[in-house]
Amino acid sequence: MTTHVTIIGAGLGGLTLARVLHVNGIPATVYEAEPSPMARLQGGMLDIHDYNGQLALQAADLMDEFRAIILEGRQATRVLDRDGTVLMDEPDDGTGSRPEVQRGELRQILLDSLPAGTVRWGHKVSGTRTLDDGRHEVTFADGGIVVTNLLVGADGAWSRVRPLLSDATPEYFGRSFVETYLYDSETRHPTSAKTVGSGSLFVLASDSGASGKWIGAHRESGETLHAYMTLAKPLDWFDGIDFTDAAAATARIAAEFEGWAPEITALITDSDTAPMVRPLNSLPIGHRWDRVPGATLVGDAAHLSPPDGEGANLAMQDGAELGQAVAAHPDDIEAALTAYEAALFPRSAAAATAAVATNDAIGQDLIGFFTPDEQTA
Numbered sequence: 001m002t003t004h005v006t007i008i009g010a011g012l013g014g015l016t017l018a019r020v021l022h023v024n025g026i027p028a029t030v031y032e033a034e035p036s037p038m039a040r041l042q043g044g045m046l047d048i049h050d051y052n053g054q055l056a057l058q059a060a061d062l063m064d065e066f067r068a069i070i071l072e073g074r075q076a077t078r079v080l081d082r083d084g085t086v087l088m089d090e091p092d093d094g095t096g097s098r099p100e101v102q103r104g105e106l107r108q109i110l111l112d113s114l115p116a117g118t119v120r121w122g123h124k125v126s127g128t129r130t131l132d133d134g135r136h137e138v139t140f141a142d143g144g145i146v147v148t149n150l151l152v153g154a155d156g157a158w159s160r161v162r163p164l165l166s167d168a169t170p171e172y173f174g175r176s177f178v179e180t181y182l183y184d185s186e187t188r189h190p191t192s193a194k195t196v197g198s199g200s201l202f203v204l205a206s207d208s209g210a211s212g213k214w215i216g217a218h219r220e221s222g223e224t225l226h227a228y229m230t231l232a233k234p235l236d237w238f239d240g241i242d243f244t245d246a247a248a249a250t251a252r253i254a255a256e257f258e259g260w261a262p263e264i265t266a267l268i269t270d271s272d273t274a275p276m277v278r279p280l281n282s283l284p285i286g287h288r289w290d291r292v293p294g295a296t297l298v299g300d301a302a303h304l305s306p307p308d309g310e311g312a313n314l315a316m317q318d319g320a321e322l323g324q325a326v327a328a329h330p331d332d333i334e335a336a337l338t339a340y341e342a343a344l345f346p347r348s349a350a351a352a353t354a355a356v357a358t359n360d361a362i363g364q365d366l367i368g369f370f371t372p373d374e375q376t377a
């Protein structure tokens, strides 16, 4: 009998899994809380790495579609000191191994590659439990229920499937991003466009290292500048800011960067959107679980870590490897899940350790982070 896989969550991890299952002739249904593919802005640019995300796209047989959405020139990197001094300025010479794409476009090529009806939108999972016969029951917010032999939680940080496997819950990492967007930058924000350059910008005050305070920005498609101010503050500090009052919130966040060059703080003060706070959470490093028959996790649900440019890549790699494991053991779900998790756990532990180290390093010694060879020479 063919396994039918029930996947919760239509993020990059769940969709890559569904696609790799599909190319291997295995049916799946993806239940997604959002009401439609367009329900939420899938903002953000992702660099897709040749050692994980691109391997997943190969397994999904979607490399041509991927190449078609690459944003040329976006692998350029600039590093500035807070007074605007250019410390590093590396152009995109076309030889990089981490091409940038828009998250929404990547998600769309995965959605387009699945048989119609694979994703059931507007299905928010409210709970899961294991039945006496070992199968898993999934309950939706509207009262609907499905029962499945193979349940995969691809439902991100606050997974409703994870409690079947583990008691772990994400904890605040001690830092938050505050995000802003500047649209049509070449015409409306030319100074900011020049400051960010054609790819990524990183700015750190050389004397603010211990505070973990820095600014990152990307030039996304359509000349949109997407900036994120990183602040190492407790959650109640952010709770004290009324983010519904855009002007007041902008002024409060900008005050944290007082004395920084105006072309840099313009990424805050000239924003076309109200600043948006995004607390960074993580699961314990080395999060793992004992084998539970017929259930497993992929992506952030399994190993949420502070952002270091790997999370989406890892979610796709998890999805692809799980799909391949199920295809390799079509009549033995437990053999498939055991093989998948044997690779997942050490990979996730190493990645989480690296993510914490990267966040510490980038918050303390940005130049050393980007030029380690020169620092040790």
Ligand SMILES: Cc1cc2nc3c(=O)[nH]c(=O)nc-3n(C[C@H](O)[C@H](O)[C@H](O)COP(=O)(O)OP(=O)(O)OC[C@H]3O[C@@H](n4cnc5c(N)ncnc54)[C@H](O)[C@@H]3O)c2cc1C
Binding pocket: 008, 009, 010, 011, 012, 013, 014, 031, 032, 033, 034, 044, 045, 046, 047, 123, 124, 125, 126, 154, 155, 156, 157, 158, 159, 160, 177, 278, 298, 299, 300, 301, 307, 308, 309, 310, 311, 312, 313, 314, 315
């Ligand atoms: C600010 C920020 C910047 C980042 N930048 C990068 C980057 O540059 N590169 C990179 O590789 N990674 C980056 N990451 C990490 C990356 O976004 C995540 O690791 C990645 O999205 C995880 O994919 P996923 O499929 O596991 O989960 P998600 O993308 O979170 O998808 C989960 C899906 O499950 C759905 N869902 C949730 N709950 C339920 C429910 N109860 N019922 C049904 N559906 C549900 C959600 O609606 C969502 O569609 C960044 C993260 C943050 C916070």
